[in-house]
Amino acid sequence: MSAEDIYENTRKSTRINHFANIVNLAASDGKITPVEETLLKRFSKKFDISDSDYEQILENPGAYPVHSIGSKEQRLEYLFDLLKIIFIDGQMDEVESFLLNRYAVGLGFTEQDASEIIRKSVILFSGKFSFETYKNFIDSDD
Numbered sequence: 001m002s003a004e005d006i007y008e009n010t011r012k013s014t015r016i017n018h019f020a021n022i023v024n025l026a027a028s029d030g031k032i033t034p035v036e037e038t039l040l041k042r043f044s045k046k047f048d049i050s051d052s053d054y055e056q057i058l059e060n061p062g063a064y065p066v067h068s069i070g071s072k073e074q075r076l077e078y079l080f081d082l083l084k085i086i087f088i089d090g091q092m093d094e095v096e097s098f099l100l101n102r103y104a105v106g107l108g109f110t111e112q113d114a115s116e117i118i119r120k121s122v123i124l125f126s127g128k129f130s131f132e133t134y135k136n137f138i139d140s141d142d
Contacts, residue, residue, distance in 0.1 A: 013067070015047040018078050020057045020064035021103050022085050027061060028095045035088055043081065066106025075107045079117065087125040 022043055026036040044054050057064065069075045082103055086096045097118075104114035123129050
């Protein structure tokens with residue numbers, strides 16, 4: 001097996017595990033709503049998840065570990081995906097908060113950084129941000 005094959009297998013495993021983490025958050029309240037399922041289908045296409053892997057992950061999403069990721073940008077992107085599935089219903093419950101923190105640390109953030117990033121993210125995702133935050137975001141280069 002070549003180094004390229006090993007790298008591709010690792011990338012596929014990371015994508016599958018990340019998708020399973022998203023499914024686990026969607027199912028954390030005991031059911032996956034039709035809106036959540038629509039978003040999960042989009043994520044499955046984004047991460048190139050096969051139909052058989054999709055079904056297997058839906059059966060037991062907790063069976064997949066969180067992979068640590070070296071790139072801060074990719075860790076933030078994965079965290080963003082997790083936040084999107086959490087806030088699809090407009091709120092985050094205690095179980096989702098616990099899992100999100102656990103996943104953020106698993107992705108490679110320190111506990112302190114994870115808490116701060118999640119705190120800021122919740123402000124944005126819940127729409128409870130100040131005009132100053134909004135203005136700074138609009139005025140930024142992002």
